[in-house]
Amino acid sequence: MNISVVIPLLNEEESLQELHDWIANTMQSNQFLYEIIFIDDGSTDTSWKVIEELSLKNKSVKGIRFQRNYGKSQALDAGFNIAQGEVVITMDADLQDSPDEIPGLYNLITNEKYDLVSGWKKKRYDNVITKNIPSKLFNWAARKTSGLKLHDFNCGLKAYKNEVVKTVKVSGEMHRYIPVLAKNEGFSNIGEKVVQHQARKYGVTKFGIDRFVNGFLDLITISFLSKFGKRPMHFFGLWGTLMFLFGFLSAFFIGAMKLYRVSAGIKTILVTSNPWFYIALTSMVLGTLLFLAGFLGELIIKSGEHQKHYTIKEQLNL
Structure with missing residues (x-):
């Protein structure tokens, strides 16, 4: 299997059908063997029902439903555990990440031999005050602390070698720092790709300004864990x-x-x-x-x- 697409989600019933069709068309036009893994992180809407319907129509669709909301890191970890693709792509379910980026990310992993490629939303369609400015400050601090020269640590659109996702263990709120965790495990060939970012089409964001406060606290944690986490x-x-x-x-x-x-x-x-x-x-x-x-x-x-x-x-x- 060429590609596993891992998609954590929470209350995204309106976007799932469109996202599935977009991914499937991209895979078929590029003749990829693929699987789509939806992880329902405790949705209270009809997201799981939509995933069930998609799985009946397309056997490449796989689903995991959590008992309750555990968080994005836990959802990614569950998806990574079952991903079988040579390359694993993660993206958000809100249609702000474009599946058209998948072939380019796949090429960087397979032909350019990157261990991990992180997306960079260079042009964003988010609120400047609540998301863009805090994001820039957060990314600056993350670069200084981790030593990784990435512009957008928090971008959900990333590509990994299968070996990376089977090695890195994501827990707590550490999904923002998967590149740092990968680096700590010895995967040093980490790259970046400018990706298309789109305005949210359905629903509202599930993250508030508090995620940046939590992000800075997690940054302190990951800095400590990088040096002393195993000792x-x-x-x-x-x-x-x-x-x-x-x-x-x-x-x-x-x-x-x-x-x-x-x-x-x-x-x-x-x-x-x-x-x-x-x-x-x-x-x-x-x-x-x-x-x-x-x-x-x-x-x-x-x-x-x-x-x-x-x-x-x-x-x-x-």
Whole structure:
């Protein structure tokens, strides 16, 4: 199979038929073997009914229905798990991503040998205040933090080698940072393609301004995880050890000075009257807690490696 198209969605009943037909026509005109994987992320409209009807007419259509809304990252992860195509394309279901871009993205993966190609919506049809300006700030911060020179981390239209989606695990709200996650896994040949962006035809956006706040918080998380995600003890253990040693040496110095003054007959004050005593004590406690946090982090990583963060309610053609 040439291409798997993975489409997460939430309440997009009006656009699904048109999106399916557009994708199918593009695939047939380019003689691609394909599958379309719709992941219904807890829709409350008739989106799943539309997907069921499409799957009866076209056996290349596959569907996954979540028990409730888990988020785009979980939807992508579920789609990646079953994708069989040599190249995996992700796109949004709102018709703002153009299926006409699929052949170009496929060519970049197969002929130009990219591991991942991220779309760049150079010309956008979104609200300038609520989406365009925050998006530019977010992308600037992501470039500086990750070292990847991509203009549009949040573009839903991306292409991957199958190997990439089977290696990268997407959870939480990390779908924005799949290129960073891929880079961390050793896939360094990451490119970018200017893609057509279209105004929303049906419904309303499911994302508000809060996604950029969450995006910046996730950026801090991914920056930490990039360095210490698989070895938390290297971070917490180091700082825990340094803080404990600082506190211990400070306490030792305070005690030694107390003994010296007593042996020399010099009048002294109670150790507990010295503010450095409490600084030393606090440092040792914090150091111990950080060290324990490192151990707990290692245990959590080991126990959560194969844990799924969503529940599938129904599947079609799988």
